[in-house]
Amino acid sequence: MDNLLVGFKNFMRIDKGLSENTIEAYLDDVSVLSNYFNDSEKFPLKVTVEDIPDFLRYLSETENLNESSQARRLSGIRAFYKYLLYEDLLPHSPFDLIESPKLARKLP
Numbered sequence: 001m002d003n004l005l006v007g008f009k010n011f012m013r014i015d016k017g018l019s020e021n022t023i024e025a026y027l028d029d030v031s032v033l034s035n036y037f038n039d040s041e042k043f044p045l046k047v048t049v050e051d052i053p054d055f056l057r058y059l060s061e062t063e064n065l066n067e068s069s070q071a072r073r074l075s076g077i078r079a080f081y082k083y084l085l086y087e088d089l090l091p092h093s094p095f096d097l098i099e100s101p102k103l104a105r106k107l108p
Helices: 002-015 019-038 047-062 067-086
Strands: none
Touching: 002 019, 002 067, 019 047, 019 067, 047 067
């Protein structure tokens, strides 16, 4: 797992040119997902679409995140799974079919 995180960090820094703050936020997002699966054999390569609704519920209830924070977390996790696809470690991402939480629109 550590090799994946190092590779992901380098990919974000070198290939994507992201800032260190963004990279650290994305690594924190992956860490939350990893902790949710308690470092079981399921994470990261065997996570399925069926696992994700429970994870989103976990974010909402346990971490007490609102919709915009959940969407931001999903952004980092999606980036990690795109990296896994880029490295040909997965045939598809389980997060491709998951929509971000709907954000409330504020009137001007």
